Amino acid sequence: MEQSKKAKLIAILAIVLLVAALTVSATYFKRKTWADDKIRVVTTILPLADFVEQVGGNKVEVITMIAPGDSPHTVDFAPSKLEMLSQADVYVKVGTSVDFELALMGDFEALNPDMPVIDCSDGIMLLDGEGDQHDDEHGGDPHIWLSPINAKTIIENISDRLIAIDPENTAFYTQNTNDYLDQLDELDEYIEETLSEKTNRNIMIYHPSFGYFSNEYDLNQHAIEIGGSEATAKTLESSIRLARLYDLNYVFVSPQSEKDRDNAQLIAAETGGQIVKIDPLPVNYILNMRAIANAIAQELK
Numbered sequence: 001m002e003q004s005k006k007a008k009l010i011a012i013l014a015i016v017l018l019v020a021a022l023t024v025s026a027t028y029f030k031r032k033t034w035a036d037d038k039i040r041v042v043t044t045i046l047p048l049a050d051f052v053e054q055v056g057g058n059k060v061e062v063i064t065m066i067a068p069g070d071s072p073h074t075v076d077f078a079p080s081k082l083e084m085l086s087q088a089d090v091y092v093k094v095g096t097s098v099d100f101e102l103a104l105m106g107d108f109e110a111l112n113p114d115m116p117v118i119d120c121s122d123g124i125m126l127l128d129g130e131g132d133q134h135d136d137e138h139g140g141d142p143h144i145w146l147s148p149i150n151a152k153t154i155i156e157n158i159s160d161r162l163i164a165i166d167p168e169n170t171a172f173y174t175q176n177t178n179d180y181l182d183q184l185d186e187l188d189e190y191i192e193e194t195l196s197e198k199t200n201r202n203i204m205i206y207h208p209s210f211g212y213f214s215n216e217y218d219l220n221q222h223a224i225e226i227g228g229s230e231a232t233a234k235t236l237e238s239s240i241r242l243a244r245l246y247d248l249n250y251v252f253v254s255p256q257s258e259k260d261r262d263n264a265q266l267i268a269a270e271t272g273g274q275i276v277k278i279d280p281l282p283v284n285y286i287l288n289m290r291a292i293a294n295a296i297a298q299e300l301k
């Protein structure tokens with residue numbers, strides 16, 4: 001073999017080995033383990049992780065079962081999380097009819113029987129199920145966290161239990177809780193003000209995740225997907241009719257669900273509008289809720 005060809009081959013081989021090594025180490029580091037000196041908290045969804053971190057600060061370590069970009073209406077999670085779950089100090093569940101929890105909470109608790117479970121929905125009045133329909137089977141609209149007023153109750157639920165687990169740091173948790181409750185009050189005022197001048201209070205959304213939000217801020221949520229089932233030709237047709245009736249030329253979609261987009265696009269196109277993404281599962285709750293208020297204000301007349 002020619003010398004230069006040989007050198008080239010060796011270089012290629014080295015690159016292949018390097019890539020393989022990096023891939024192995026990436027998988028290795030992804031299999032996280034808990035820090036020794038923190039309260040180990042597992043939650044279902046990202047916004048709850050934000051809430052736990054707001055209250056617990058550097059005294060907690062939090063992981064979520066549902067990865068960023070995934071939907072709580074599926075039951076997928078990384079199996080590697082089960083080991084961390086088995087060593088967790090506390091689980092923070094939404095406590096509503098989130099499909100993921102309905103399917104898996106029993107297994108999670110069996111895996112770590114001494115683990116206390118914080119039910120975020122304690123003290124929150126549940127609205128009827130998805131969209132305008134009654135969802136008896138699943139006991140109400142699951143999306144409680146998308147109202148800042150509910151978020152305040154959730155924060156208090158988390159705070160009470162963290163204090164019970166770690167009473168030595170009561171002052172720390174109480175201070176953090178009060179600070180964040182103030183921020184949630186400011187957020188509530190911001191949303192109220194941002195939407196105050198709007199006379200058309202109808203919003204068109206693909207998945208009915210903004211029931212509590214709409215209830216709080218006097219909006220009418222029109223969902224295309226009702227009761228968690230995909231849109232049919234008939235529901236698409238009636239959504240187009242509604243959009244025309246209320247003069248709505250946009251459809252809100254969540255960034256998590258790819259499959260919504262084509263149908264939403266169809267309806268938006270029929271009314272000369274566009275799809276607008278708003279995120280029901282934010283990493284940073286307050287920033288994102290402000291962005292949602294702005295997005296809604298921009299579309300409403």
Ligand SMILES: [Zn+2]
Binds near residue numbers: 207208
């Ligand atoms: Zn949902």
